[in-house]
Amino acid sequence: MTHKTMLNIGPFHPLQEEAEFFQLSIEGERVVDVDVRTSYNHRGIEKLDESKTFDQVPFVVERVCGICSASHPLAYIQAVEDIAHVQAPPRALYLRTIVNELERMHSHLLWAGLAGHFLGYNTVFMWAWKCREPVLDALEIATGSRVNYANCKIGGVRRDMTDEQLQEIARIAGEAKGPVEMLIGAVLDDPVLHARLKNVGVLSKKDAKAYGALGPTARGSGLPIDVRRDDPYAAYDRLDWNVIVAEEGDVFAKTKVRLLETVEAIKIIRQAVRDIPGGQIDAKVEHIPPGEGIGRVEAPRGETFHYVRSDGSNYPVRHKVRAPSFNNIPTFKASCIGYEVADVAITLASVDPCYSCTERMCTAVDAESGREMYNFSQLVKLSQQKTERVRRQA
Amino acid sequence: MALKNWALRKSLWVYHVNTGACNNCDIEVLDLLTPRYDIERFGMILVGSPRHADVLAVTGSCTRQAQPRLQEVYRQTAKPCVVMAIGSCANAQGIFAESYHMGSPVDETIRAVDPDAIIAYVPGCPPKPEAMIAAVVKAWDVINTL
Amino acid sequence: MSQAVTPSRAQVPLVGFVGQALAELGDAVVAVERCDERRGVARIDAERTLEVAKKLLAMDGSRLATATGIDVRDGIDVLYHWCFEPQGVVITIKVLAARPSLTLESIATHVPAANWIEREMHDLLGANFRNHPDMRRLILDDSWPEGVYPLRKDFDQVADRPPLPPVPPAPEEGVS
Numbered sequence: 060m061t062h063k064t065m066l067n068i069g070p071f072h073p074l075q076e077e078a079e080f081f082q083l084s085i086e087g088e089r090v091v092d093v094d095v096r097t098s099y100n101h102r103g104i105e106k107l108d109e110s111k112t113f114d115q116v117p118f119v120v121e122r123v124c125g126i127c128s129a130s131h132p133l134a135y136i137q138a139v140e141d142i143a144h145v146q147a148p149p150r151a152l153y154l155r156t157i158v159n160e161l162e163r164m165h166s167h168l169l170w171a172g173l174a175g176h177f178l179g180y181n182t183v184f185m186w187a188w189k190c191r192e193p194v195l196d197a198l199e200i201a202t203g204s205r206v207n208y209a210n211c212k213i214g215g216v217r218r219d220m221t222d223e224q225l226q227e228i229a230r231i232a233g234e235a236k237g238p239v240e241m242l243i244g245a246v247l248d249d250p251v252l253h254a255r256l257k258n259v260g261v262l263s264k265k266d267a268k269a270y271g272a273l274g275p276t277a278r279g280s281g282l283p284i285d286v287r288r289d290d291p292y293a294a295y296d297r298l299d300w301n302v303i304v305a306e307e308g309d310v311f312a313k314t315k316v317r318l319l320e321t322v323e324a325i326k327i328i329r330q331a332v333r334d335i336p337g338g339q340i341d342a343k344v345e346h347i348p349p350g351e352g353i354g355r356v357e358a359p360r361g362e363t364f365h366y367v368r369s370d371g372s373n374y375p376v377r378h379k380v381r382a383p384s385f386n387n388i389p390t391f392k393a394s395c396i397g398y399e400v401a402d403v404a405i406t407l408a409s410v411d412p413c414y415s416c417t418e419r420m421c422t423a424v425d426a427e428s429g430r431e432m433y434n435f436s437q438l439v440k441l442s443q444q445k446t447e448r449v450r451r452q453a
Numbered sequence: 454m455a456l457k458n459w460a461l462r463k464s465l466w467v468y469h470v471n472t473g474a475c476n477n478c479d480i481e482v483l484d485l486l487t488p489r490y491d492i493e494r495f496g497m498i499l500v501g502s503p504r505h506a507d508v509l510a511v512t513g514s515c516t517r518q519a520q521p522r523l524q525e526v527y528r529q530t531a532k533p534c535v536v537m538a539i540g541s542c543a544n545a546q547g548i549f550a551e552s553y554h555m556g557s558p559v560d561e562t563i564r565a566v567d568p569d570a571i572i573a574y575v576p577g578c579p580p581k582p583e584a585m586i587a588a589v590v591k592a593w594d595v596i597n598t599l
Numbered sequence: 600m601s602q603a604v605t606p607s608r609a610q611v612p613l614v615g616f617v618g619q620a621l622a623e624l625g626d627a628v629v630a631v632e633r634c635d636e637r638r639g640v641a642r643i644d645a646e647r648t649l650e651v652a653k654k655l656l657a658m659d660g661s662r663l664a665t666a667t668g669i670d671v672r673d674g675i676d677v678l679y680h681w682c683f684e685p686q687g688v689v690i691t692i693k694v695l696a697a698r699p700s701l702t703l704e705s706i707a708t709h710v711p712a713a714n715w716i717e718r719e720m721h722d723l724l725g726a727n728f729r730n731h732p733d734m735r736r737l738i739l740d741d742s743w744p745e746g747v748y749p750l751r752k753d754f755d756q757v758a759d760r761p762p763l764p765p766v767p768p769a770p771e772e773g774v775s
Contacts, residue, residue: 098518100473101738103552105723106749106756110551119548125477125579141638169480188487206477206579271662271712283684284662290637290687353638353680353689355664364680366667366691381665381716389715518740521767528770553749553756554740556763565766 088399093392108378113139113347113369114213116378120365123380125206126169129155129162130358131380132211134365137292137354139213142369145344149294151215153335156293157228158201158210159356160324160331164235165194166359167317167324170411171242174314177404178255179443183242190238197231200224215341229332232325239325243318254449256311260406262394263308270390273383274361275320276410279313281306286357298330308394310409317411347371360384360411384412401445404438464496465589468506468530472523472559474513477579478540482510490582497589503530508589511559514542514549520556524566535571535592536563539585541578616686620658627651632693639690645703648694652679652706652713655692660684663712668720670751674698675726679706679713696726705731723750740764 084092104123108116117132124131133155140147147155168191175183195205201220202208210216220228246252262272267280277284285302287295303319305312349371356363361383368377387410395406471479485492486499500506503526515523527536536559541547543559556562563570573592577584611631613622617639621628627647633640643651655661660683667678674697681690696703705728707714717728718737725748728734739749742764748754 098736098738098740099471099516099522100513101516101518101554101740102473102514102549103554103749103756104549106754107549107552110756122475122477122548122578125475125480128475128477185488188484189489192484192487192489205581206480268662269656269711271664286687288687289684290689351640351691353691355689362664362682364664366678366680368669377667377669379665379667385665385715386712389711516740517742517764521764525767551757553754553760566769 083395083400083403085400088401090395090398090400090403093395095388095391105378105380108375108380110374112373113375116375117211117213118209120380121207121209124382126166127162127358127360127363127382128207129159129210130356130363131365131382132209133159133293134354134356134363135367135378135380136211136213137356138352138365138367139347139354139369140344141352141354142350142367143213143344143347143352145214145342147215147342148339149336150219150338151340151342152294152297153331154201154216154220154340155211156295156298157220157225157328157331157335158198158208159293160327161194161198161201161228161232162208163324163359164232164321164328165191165198167321168194168239170317170359170408171246171314174405174408177408177439177442178252179446183245186238187242190235190242193231194235197228200227212341213347214344215339217341219340225332225335229329232328236322236325239318239321243322246314246318250453251446251450253311254453255402255405255446256309256314257307258309259402260310260394260398260409261308262390264306266390266393267308270393271386272361272390273386274357274359274411275313275316276361276387276390278302278304279316279409280308284362286355286362290355292354292356294331295327297334298327300327300330310405313409313411358383361387384410388412399445400438401441404442464498465507465593466498466500466505467508467510468500468503468526469510470503470512470523470526472511472513472519472543472556473516474540474542478512478542481579481582481585482512482539484582485585490586492586492589503527506530507534509534509536510539511536511543512539513559514546514552515556515559515562516554517556518554520562523559523562527563527566527570533571535573536560537573537575537585537588537592539575539588540580541576544574544576547578616683617688617690620655620683620688620690623658624651624654637686637688639688640693641690642693642695645694645697649704649706649709651692652710655681655690656710658683660686663710664689666713666716666720668724668726668750670724671695675701675720675724677703677720677726700727701725702727702729704729705734707731707733722748724748725751 082094083090107119111119116135120131120135121128168187172184172187199205202210262280264281267277267282283304288302300323303316305315347369349369351368354365363383364381366379367375370376391407391410469482509530538544538559546555546558549555560572573588575585575588611634613634615636617634621639621641627643628641629644630642662682664680664682669676674695677694677696679692705717707717717731720726722737722739744761747761
């Protein structure tokens with residue numbers, strides 16, 4: 060006996076910070092369809108930016124998403140530097156790299172904690188976030204704030220760092236290596252996690268390309284795309300590091316990619332501190348001529364794409380902000396259908412949806428009469444219960 | 454009034470609502486649970502339903518879409534409760550005040566359903582976790598004197 | 600209000616990977632504005648939007664990154680941004696959805712990556728995409744009126760805001 064049931068995930072629940080609405084249709088225990096409705100988080104930023112001057116815009120766009128607070132302003136700034144045909148001085152490029160990689164570390168550790176919670180490993184949640192605190196301290200040393208950095212400007216960076224600060228940042232990054240590697244070992248070797256994450260939420264390579272998937276969601280499906288290597292910006296082409304790709308496309312692959320990228324980030328930060336040149340940090344741009352520019356940054360979730368059009372005045376004519384989750388969230392449809400309800404929570408998390416970035420949040424729960432519903436915390440419970448079952452069988 | 458507020462002199466259960474935020478405040482709220490700040494030692498926990506909450510921790514600038522939902526959540530929250538408007542956005546919509554997709558600010562939204570709502574404002578973008586803890590303590594003190 | 604950039608009718612020489620990709624699009628390309636090592640910008644014939652999209656998707660290493668809609672004097676300019684890896688190239692295909700119909704053929708059936716962004720351009724600018732598989736409201740809220748397009752140049756974000764949603768009806772007595 061099968062019947063179609065509507066499962067509404069959203070809009071508010073304790074551990075997923077933004078409200079998002081995924082309406083799942085299930086038959087028995089299987090997901091047969093997914094609909095995503097958004098709109099809560101739309102803050103009209105693109106229109107707002109048309110009334111801000113070019114150098115005010117970074118302060119708006121760093122609040123597109125708190126977790127990608129370094130990526131959005133940098134992508135915008137690179138778009139404007141493209142219009143003005145300006146390159147930031149080398150020291151500024153290294154400083155940008157350091158902040159962006161620290162952001163990647165804190166974002167992936169945040170994700171690891173959330174994923175651990177969804178699977179019922181609450182110790183992982185506490186432990187990943189505890190490991191994350193020193194990274195936020197390093198960001199505070201680098202920029203003055205744990206989040207919302209305001210470190211870049213058109214033509215360079217807004218403030219320099221002393222040698223002591225740079226050494227402290229490198230030390231903190233180095234000390235994080237041990238805990239991160241321990242976390243990797245724990246995840247990659249745990250048979251219960253293998254059972255929960257392998258062959259779950261698979262996104263095929265073909266679907267990943269058609270949906271335009273980005274970041275670890277794409278790299279976990281075998282698409283070797285990474286803006287830092289393909290269209291280098293900041294100092295990435297001057298440093299030695301690897302792009303992490305996994306072929307299987309399941310949640311395990313995406314987990315592996317994110318954790319290994321955290322190790323690469325540590326490597327990049329230490330090299331950048333070692334090799335950073337002296338000199339100017341600001342190319343002192345005074346005027347933005349008419350033109351169009353595109354800036355791309357590999358945010359923790361994937362490519363952040365900004366397009367800017369200028370007409371020679373002080374204000375952008377048009378600023379397009381496209382965060383990676385806008386492309387990644389639709390892939391949830393492809394990777395969720397056919398799998399069990401108990402796997403929905405972790406599959407959704409594996410897309411690492413940063414709803415803020417997508418500027419979209421969800422609508423009310425529309426219950427069709429006579430239909431059962433689980434809210435998101437109930438879905439998380441289902442996921443945690445499944446882990447218990449798997450552990451008992453193992 | 455005094456009897457009602459007596460009920461609040463115990464561990465505080467917090468329900469977190471995001472009304473259209475960039476996430477920074479939300480992450481810092483979650484950070485309060487983690488070992489460095491550990492608000493659980495004060496008996497404060499995040500609960501999964503507003504019906505169990507003493508404190509409604511509201512982040513975000515209250516977009517048009519979120520406005521009616523916030524009002525529904527407030528109605529569902531067990532009374533008495535304190536609304537904590539966390540961050541510049543929840544205080545006064547911050548940098549997004551001029552945007553076309555904003556609803557009314559969080560305090561006006563809530564006062565539209567309950568003119569006597571107790572609202573605590575925690576400024577910052579985002580407020581540091583220490584500021585949030587200080588805010589809860591201060592709000593607690595204020596309620597005790599009502 | 601000045602027009603941002605007037606597309607140049609003069610042909611820019613087609614060189615390198617970008618030039619090669621644009622050359623494959625043949626005479627669908629009406630004007631080439633930029634052809635660098637990593638960036639290309641070309642305007643195409645509005646009637647051939649779908650044909651060009653199919654060709655670009657079939658190319659090795661291509662993906663649709665996003666699309667930008669801009670309210671311009673003659674209509675809505677839709678800019679499809681295509682990325683190519685490993686070359687690290689972005690080719691922007693510009694196509695004008697001319698007034699009064701502001702309509703283009705949707706590419707979403709063939710390029711799923713275009714699905715949401717076409718819905719967004721419809722919501723915010725009023726651009727119409729013929730044969731879009733799922734043209735529902737995406738990002739404006741439920742109470743936002745039809746026919747009001749906030750990203751248009753004649754919409755003032757403060758003065759032209761539609762009325763706010765009403766307070767939802769109070770629950771009945773005895774039900775919390």
